[in-house]
Amino acid sequence: MNATSDNEKKAVSDEQATEAKESSNEWPLWEIFIRGQHGLSHRHMGSLHAPDAQMAINNARDVYTRRNEGVSIWAVPSSQIAASSPSDKGPLYEPSNSKVYRHPTFFDIPDDVGHM
Amino acid sequence: MYAQMVKTDSTGVKSIDDMSEQEAAFQARIDRDEKIEPKEWMPDNYRKTLIRQISQHAHSEIVGQLPEGNWISRAPTLERKAILLAKVQDEAGHGLYLYCAAETLGISRDEMFDQLHSGKAKYSSIFNYPTLTWADIGAVGWLVDGAAIMNQVPLQRTSYGPYARAMVRICKEESFHQRQGFHIMMKMAKGTAAQKRMAQDALNRFWGPSLMMFGPSDKNSVHSAQSMAWKIKMNTNDELRQKFVDQTVPQAEYLGLTVPDDTLAWNEEKQGYDFADPDWDEFHAVLAGNGPCNKERLGARVTAWEDGKWFREGLLAHSKKRAAIASDAA
Amino acid sequence: MNALHAANPALTIDGALFELLTHLGDNSLILGQRLSAWCGHGPALEEDIALANVALDLIGQTQLWLELAGDVEGQGRSADALAYHRDAFDFRNAHLVEQPNGDFGQTLMRQFLFDAWHLPLLLALTKSPDNRIADIAEKISKEVRYHLERSSDLVIRLGDGSEESHRRMQRALDALMPHAYELLQITDGDALLISEGVIGDITSVTAQWEEQVNSVLALATLSRPNSPAAPGGGRRGRHTEHLGYLLADLQFLQRAYPDATW
Numbered sequence: 001m002n003a004t005s006d007n008e009k010k011a012v013s014d015e016q017a018t019e020a021k022e023s024s025n026e027w028p029l030w031e032i033f034i035r036g037q038h039g040l041s042h043r044h045m046g047s048l049h050a051p052d053a054q055m056a057i058n059n060a061r062d063v064y065t066r067r068n069e070g071v072s073i074w075a076v077p078s079s080q081i082a083a084s085s086p087s088d089k090g091p092l093y094e095p096s097n098s099k100v101y102r103h104p105t106f107f108d109i110p111d112d113v114g115h116m
Numbered sequence: 117m118y119a120q121m122v123k124t125d126s127t128g129v130k131s132i133d134d135m136s137e138q139e140a141a142f143q144a145r146i147d148r149d150e151k152i153e154p155k156e157w158m159p160d161n162y163r164k165t166l167i168r169q170i171s172q173h174a175h176s177e178i179v180g181q182l183p184e185g186n187w188i189s190r191a192p193t194l195e196r197k198a199i200l201l202a203k204v205q206d207e208a209g210h211g212l213y214l215y216c217a218a219e220t221l222g223i224s225r226d227e228m229f230d231q232l233h234s235g236k237a238k239y240s241s242i243f244n245y246p247t248l249t250w251a252d253i254g255a256v257g258w259l260v261d262g263a264a265i266m267n268q269v270p271l272q273r274t275s276y277g278p279y280a281r282a283m284v285r286i287c288k289e290e291s292f293h294q295r296q297g298f299h300i301m302m303k304m305a306k307g308t309a310a311q312k313r314m315a316q317d318a319l320n321r322f323w324g325p326s327l328m329m330f331g332p333s334d335k336n337s338v339h340s341a342q343s344m345a346w347k348i349k350m351n352t353n354d355e356l357r358q359k360f361v362d363q364t365v366p367q368a369e370y371l372g373l374t375v376p377d378d379t380l381a382w383n384e385e386k387q388g389y390d391f392a393d394p395d396w397d398e399f400h401a402v403l404a405g406n407g408p409c410n411k412e413r414l415g416a417r418v419t420a421w422e423d424g425k426w427f428r429e430g431l432l433a434h435s436k437k438r439a440a441i442a443s444d445a446a
Numbered sequence: 447m448n449a450l451h452a453a454n455p456a457l458t459i460d461g462a463l464f465e466l467l468t469h470l471g472d473n474s475l476i477l478g479q480r481l482s483a484w485c486g487h488g489p490a491l492e493e494d495i496a497l498a499n500v501a502l503d504l505i506g507q508t509q510l511w512l513e514l515a516g517d518v519e520g521q522g523r524s525a526d527a528l529a530y531h532r533d534a535f536d537f538r539n540a541h542l543v544e545q546p547n548g549d550f551g552q553t554l555m556r557q558f559l560f561d562a563w564h565l566p567l568l569l570a571l572t573k574s575p576d577n578r579i580a581d582i583a584e585k586i587s588k589e590v591r592y593h594l595e596r597s598s599d600l601v602i603r604l605g606d607g608s609e610e611s612h613r614r615m616q617r618a619l620d621a622l623m624p625h626a627y628e629l630l631q632i633t634d635g636d637a638l639l640i641s642e643g644v645i646g647d648i649t650s651v652t653a654q655w656e657e658q659v660n661s662v663l664a665l666a667t668l669s670r671p672n673s674p675a676a677p678g679g680g681r682r683g684r685h686t687e688h689l690g691y692l693l694a695d696l697q698f699l700q701r702a703y704p705d706a707t708w
Contacts, residue, residue, distance in 0.1 A: 026225065027432060029219065046216055047216040048212065051431040051435035052438065055431065055435070055603075059495075059496060061592075062492070062496035062499050063212060063492060063496075181485065181486030188482045188483070189483060190699060193530075193708050194505060194509050196708060197505055198505045198506060201498060201505070205499070205502070208486070208488075208495050208498070209495055212492070250708070300708075308706050311706050420487045427551070427611065430607030430611025433611070434606055437606065
């Protein structure tokens with residue numbers, strides 16, 4: 001068998017792998033967010049696989065909280081997360097960086113105005 | 117290490133002159149210690165090498181459940197049983213975190229399992245050795261986790277964000293693993309004559325394989341340089357191996373156990389121990405699939421996966437039924 | 447229970463309490479031992495982790511019950527001494543928990559039939575006049591509430607899942623249901639402890655078990671077999687052949703090296 005046919009064979013098997021992946025029975029991936037007892041907002045903890053949302057939450061209790069009580073869990077399908085794309089990095093972040101007035105220290109308030 | 121011989125998709129380090137503008141910008145970000153995140157541009161070889169390394173690490177975690185899991189049923193006290201079970205459970209969790217990190221690079225967990233089960237993907241050679249006595253559970257915690265920590269702590273600073281974050285979580289959870297192993301060894305080494313004999317025997321059998329965990333000697337390690345430039349490998353194999361020996365020999369002395377190496381000697385000049393190479397022929401044989409337990413370990417994983425198929429599919433079928441009912445009602 | 451037992455003049459409060467506490471501790475120990483064998487061999491990584499949590503809870507519960515059993519007995523036996531140095535005929539667990547793991551469906555069905563009894567029993571025991579019992583029951587009923595939620599949910603999902611998962615769950619139910627009834631028996635010792643005001647009234651546990659089992663099986667589209675109760679006898683120290691092998695494994699180190707500490 002020469003190198004070319006090896007490569008061809010590989011290309012075919014890669015295609016098959018992609019097809020198999022699409023029709024696969026893999027449980028979907030979920031992103032897990034947890035809010036602890038101290039009132040801070042939900043925080044991304046990681047991901048896991050589960051067949052549906054309820055099981056994602058159940059699994060998250062075991063995988064990411066070791067079942068601490070009093071925590072709130074969000075499970076979001078990973079495929080449903082909308083994310084800023086890295087190529088937008090400039091436009092999305094630069095305008096707010098230039099809006100320095102959003103930072104309170106930008107405004108020089110005379111002392112005799114009192115606390116603000 | 118848990119990722120011992122990760123093939124880098126390159127033939128040495130690319131020089132700045134050979135890089136495209138995009139590649140040079142990428143390398144500059146890594147040099148500035150910026151983290152690379154999932155959807156950002158990265159060289160194809162960086163992605164492929166990372167998938168290989170992270171999945172190899174993940175496979176090592178779940179195959180690594182087996183040698184220790186072998187003694188859960190026989191743990192000598194209820195407390196030891198609970199601790200060992202919690203530790204082996206942690207390893208499943210660490211495998212899960214790592215698979216998730218690899219999934220952000222565009223490979224599914226099922227694909228990675230397929231690669232493991234077909235023998236295409238590797239896992240650490242250390243898990244192909246048997247655990248024969250209870251002292252082996254101590255030795256695995258003390259030596260194997262000790263060696264793993266040497267590698268994992270620096271990897272918390274690795275350049276790929278999801279991998280670094282997984283390592284932070286893993287290191288935090290793993291802090292008790294090595295200590296529990298050493299604690300078992302202390303009890304054994306200071307125990308009855310029979311226990312002491314088990315402890316020495318465990319050290320005799322696990323010393324060489326532990327040294328092998330760091331991978332081949334730097335002079336024979338062809339894949340390291342590019343990975344180090346990419347900051348997905350933080351230290352050379354020989355650096356970490358030396359550090360491990362320097363840390364472990366005094367611990368063995370404390371236990372009153374003898375490191376099975378006649379050539380072991382303190383070297384004042386390098387401020388470290390001189391020690392014998394492990395048997396590299398054995399290392400390559402184990403990696404090639406011909407170690408003492410390769411077939412059992414891989415066989416156990418394949419069996420678990422195949423026997424679990426109906427369970428995974430049954431749950432999926434139920435979820436689909438529920439979703440169909442919900443959409444009919446809507 | 448039966449004439450032989452009722453005629454037993456040696457039935458004392460402490461004796462009955464020791465027996466009940468070893469029953470509770472041994473159930474947790476043997477089931478925890480069975481479940482922990484799945485660690486590293488589960489059907490999905492998430493499930494491997496979740497089931498290990500249940501096993502860990504059960505081993506923790508064993509320590510609490512057997513330690514109290516040792517105190518009640520007053521002969522200086524620790525939880526470990528009771529777990530590792532009794533032979534099968536001194537174990538008081540029900541036959542259900544010593545049944546082999548089988549496929550994962552059998553493991554889950556065994557868990558469900560057990561949890562459906564375990565939770566109402568513990569809730570009744572939280573009302574025990576003896577605070578030592580009430581406190582332990584309070585603590586562990588929180589864990590067991592989660593076990594029951596989980597096992598009920600999985601039985602429903604797999605029963606009403608694919609054709610194959612349904613078939614496997616029905617097979618598991620048919621095999622295990624006869625062993626479940628033993629848990630529901632109230633012994634003469636239990637009756638004595640209730641009437642003497644040591645433990646809460648556990649006589650309503652059967653009705654609660656029936657309700658939980660029937661409603662979950664209905665949702666799971668599984669049919670409850672009419673088969674009679676298996677002979678049982680765990681609370682008299684009469685066990686199936688499985689227990690001897692389980693104990694040989696569990697107790698190996700303590701038996702082989704009796705003078706060692708670990």
